[in-house]
Amino acid sequence: MDIRAAEISAILKDQIKNFGKEAEVSEVGQVLSVGDGIARVYGLDNVQAGEMVEFPGGIRGMALNLEADNVGVVIFGADRDIKEGDIVKRTGAIVDVPVGPGLLGRVVDALGNPIDGKGPIKAVERKRVDVKAPGIIPRKSVNEPMSTGLKAIDALIPVGRGQRELVIGDRQTGKTAIILDTMLNQKSVHDNGPEKEKLYCVYVAVGQKRSTVAQFVKVLEERGALEYSIIVAATASDPAPMQFLAPFAGATMGEYFRDNGMH
Incomplete structure (x- = not known):
């Protein structure tokens, strides 16, 4: 079997070029407290009013109360499945x-x-x-x-x-x-x-x-x-x-x- 260095080099260059392209970058925050269907979240500095956010397990919520140091999020699901320290991710989409x-x-x-x-x-x-x-x-x-x-x-x-x-x-x-x-x-x-x-x-x-x-x-x-x-x-x-x-x-x-x- 004839192995050519040029082919191997081309394959390696292609793999290096496309490496890590599937990585997803998103703004995240942490749950400070949760209760009565409301979660207080720290770290979502750029979240929009009415924007959909995502909790672990696919539970969705809506950013409703934007304060200086935290965000009040109404939870569209069971709040017992969410705990302090959970990561909250922005979706960039207003609730639709x-x-x-x-x-x-x-x-x-x-x-x-x-x-x-x-x-x-x-x-x-x-x-x-x-x-x-x-x-x-x-x-x-x-x-x-x-x-x-x-x-x-x-x-x-x-x-x-x-x-x-x-x-x-x-x-x-x-x-x-x-x-x-x-x-x-x-x-x-x-x-x-x-x-x-x-x-x-x-x-x-x-x-x-x-x-x-x-x-x-x-x-x-x-x-x-x-x-x-x-x-x-x-x-x-x-x-x-x-x-x-x-x-x-x-x-x-x-x-x-x-x-x-x-x-």
């Missing part, structure tokens, strides 16, 4: 969630991760959860009704597209039932109506029991309404930071349809 039609028919948590056992989300776009709302001038006047299917509401206090409506009441007075009926009422429009009249529904369950959310999803699925709906669930068993983030995540997912003329 997946958006788009790929979320329709799915049940996700406050970070947009699927929790319905139907596989990964087929969404190619992500949006930040904390964005500035449109001003008064760009907004159109509310001039088109939204049918809820409840005669008392549609006749006496109709709801318009683009309107915010508070549904308030004591326990067991039918608040969720009104929302459910409204979502189910959109089925006929989705089946037979023109594309521009179709409404997409985003339901955010905060602090409810898992069994209650499961029953809600079951009704939507049985009536064929889940196909145009997104369920964001931060149940009573989820950490408080996830419940805090859930409404922002749901609003961001809904804003995608608004921004793309699908509302």
Whole structure:
């Protein structure tokens, strides 16, 4: 076998040239204290407000309180798995969630991760959860009704597209039932109506029991309404930071349809 020095030299030079390229450099800090879903972290001097950080074990958190000597991070997971001295790594990304039609028919948590056992989300776009709302001038006047299917509401206090409506009441007075009926009422429009009249529904369950959310999803699925709906669930068993983030995540997912003329 003929071994040529030039070939060996070329191989060695190539290996030396590419050595260590896979090394990852990132800013890290250390956990000073942790409790009640909040971690105090030292060393993340350049972290941004709202930036996602990563704890050992893949647990994520959001930098929320930037102080002179430490950073307050809300933990999107069990804080019992984090201890003093743990290394915290910056990700460089502001907290965002997946958006788009790929979320329709799915049940996700406050970070947009699927929790319905139907596989990964087929969404190619992500949006930040904390964005500035449109001003008064760009907004159109509310001039088109939204049918809820409840005669008392549609006749006496109709709801318009683009309107915010508070549904308030004591326990067991039918608040969720009104929302459910409204979502189910959109089925006929989705089946037979023109594309521009179709409404997409985003339901955010905060602090409810898992069994209650499961029953809600079951009704939507049985009536064929889940196909145009997104369920964001931060149940009573989820950490408080996830419940805090859930409404922002749901609003961001809904804003995608608004921004793309699908509302």
